[in-house]
Amino acid sequence: MPHPKPLEPKALAGRRILLARTADRARALASLLTGAGAEPVVLPLIDFERAEDQSPLDAAVDRLSAGGFDWLVVSSITTVRVLLEQAAERGVALAHLVPAGTRVATIGESSRRALESVGLAVALAPTEAQSAEGLLGLWTAAPAQVFLPQADIAAPGLREGLAAKGADVTAVTAYHTVDYPARTERRLTAELPSAVVVQDHAPRMVSPAEAREAFDAGTMDAVVLASPSGARRIARDFPELGRCQVIAIGRPTAAAASQLGLTVAATAKEPTPDGIVAALESVFANEGNPQ
Incomplete structure (x- = not known):
């Protein structure tokens, strides 16, 4: 599959991006964001x-x-x-x-x-x-x-x-x-093949309280919604996102977010790490770097 055009290095530099999924599922996207100069953090919402x-x-x-x-x-x-x-x-x-x-x-x-x-x-x-x-x-x-x-x-x-x-x-x-975290005795334990797991660039995890503080303070630039269920959790737990931009992984997630009253700034053309980063770049390309 052809990859999107390389991003302008300044588009995401210094941007703090919340990935609403578990760290193991966010690694590939976090790796690309880190390479683009952004600061990815994760907030697990579902398990x-x-x-x-x-x-x-x-x-x-x-x-x-x-x-x-x-x-x-x-x-x-x-x-x-x-x-x-x-x-x-x-x-x-x-x-x-x-x-x-x-x-x-x-x-x-x-x-x-x-x-x-x-x-x-x-x-x-x-x-x-x-x-x-x-x-x-x-x-x-x-x-x-x-x-x-x-x-x-x-x-x-x-x-x-x-x-x-x-x-x-x-x-x-x-x-x-289910809501994160899953019960230990019922959690899926099978490891994904190494072909789909990025071993480095483990993103930092934030707590719901830290995420709420960042939304209120305007220090979170974007949140990436990876599923309709993740959109429901964000809308339920964080009714006020401040200046934070909402990015959806695909059309079903974007539709769910919109129905919940969230304003979707961009939807990835492809539900892949490259596609999500391109969607983020489209939102921030014409803005100045954060101070």
Whole structure:
């Protein structure tokens, strides 16, 4: 995938950027921001737990491994972690859990890299509109048996869109989205492949109280919303953002933020670290550097 044009070095220099996600999921973006002269900080708002009732997921994964599905559709990087845990519980690698005859589709670039890094070929993935709509726009497969593991709060659009195209969709709750931090006994523990984890540039974590103080003082330049659920938490916990600009990772997150009354200054054209940095640059390119 081509990368955006290199940023003007002064556009983000000195900007303090809040990343509303956990540190491990923010590292790649934090690395780019640091390289651009910004100061990224993270505020974890949501976390992920195993489904309360694992039996539907276990049954579907058993069916998957037995060749019962034509397609596996992976809609998030967290779903990859769930599948890695399912494979580990069965004592096999994820590449061996998915039969050779089952094709894999995914949405995001990080999910695609993670799946390919463990030996799974991705047959279908949007490169422009990396969203449910983008995947559905590419879907020309004949009616098929489709396994769709998702979050408990997943919007119905992907499932309904696949069904409308003639697929027989088995959608199961693979994980629950919860307020940070997840319960220790239920937290997802599978490590993401090194291909999607940046080992350096660990961003500094701030507390909700520190973030609120920065918003009130006008010392936070932007907040990056990585999901609709993250937007809901920001709107709930920080009703006043002061001069802070809101950047959305993609159109669904931007729509959720707008519905919550947040003013979205820019939406990433691609839901990738490069795309988010480009969106931030578009907001600050014509402003002077912070004092």
